[in-house]
């Protein structure tokens with residue numbers, strides 16, 4: 001049984017964060033474990049409050065898991081402060097997991113900041129260089145690349161800029177652009193565009209979390225990076241197509257166990 005550890009925030013609404021990650025790991029046949037960095041009180045409409053977890057508790061969660069069980073892949077989500085980023089980076093340097101997928105969560109779909117202002121530089125200098133893959137959406141890529149992204153050609157330039165921050169590879173997700181949601185992968189030599197067809201739905205809460213968790217799970221299962229991204233793209237597309245109409249706002253993308261057959 002392959003294992004994956006998510007180091008991220010808790011979403012009480014169940015659609016994003018460690019809840020989305022664990023559901024995705026399980027749906028893809030990987031044993032999921034979690035180290036919680038923040039407790040968020042949220043639903044499909046809003047984030048009502050956030051309680052950050054003490055860095056010593058974050059460190060202990062990661063150490064407890066990696067010293068006993070280990071992890072074939074690590075997925076990183078919401079890390080709200082420089083101290084939390086430094087703590088997680090120290091753990092990654094100590095335990096050296098083979099695959100590290102970093103989803104640079106900054107703002108929730110409902111517009112709530114999940115990353116404090118002074119944390120961006122720490123993310124760039126301390127954490128991104130440790131990542132096997134960093135998976136920004138368009139707004140996050142604009143911040144990381146310090147440039148506007150209006151179209152796919154801009155995505156190519158932004159990939160080059162973000163790659164220079166030190167990650168082994170970059171995947172800029174195209175869902176926030178007009179037109180089809182194509183995602184662009186760049187590992188420093190060549191580009192690969194993973195094409196999608198837009199599904200008209202408001203139920204896109206947690207799509208980024210779910211995609212990065214699916215990539216981590218598939219890497220844990222031994223898939224090469226482009227294959228992992230390709231199969232994770234199929235997974236998230238199916239999840240969106242089968243998403244749940246629950247709550248008043250952005251519904252969650254549903255995690256079907258039968259999707260497991262779609263990507264194996």
Ligand SMILES: Nc1ncnc2c1ncn2[C@@H]1O[C@H](COP(=O)(O)OP(=O)(O)O)[C@@H](O)[C@H]1O
Nearest residue numbers: 137173174175176181196197198199207208211
């Ligand atoms: N309406 C949609 N239909 C199909 N795929 C989508 C849709 N919106 C986003 N995606 C895909 O879902 C994943 C998450 O993308 P995106 O929404 O851009 O990131 P985030 O959820 O982090 O904001 C990407 O693979 C993207 O191409």
Ligand SMILES: Cc1ncc(COP(=O)(O)OP(=O)(O)O)c(N)n1
Nearest residue numbers: 009016017108109205206207208209
């Ligand atoms: C605890 C927590 N982590 C991440 C998010 C981001 O989820 P969402 O707002 O749906 O954005 P994407 O996952 O689609 O990038 C969150 N809301 N809460």
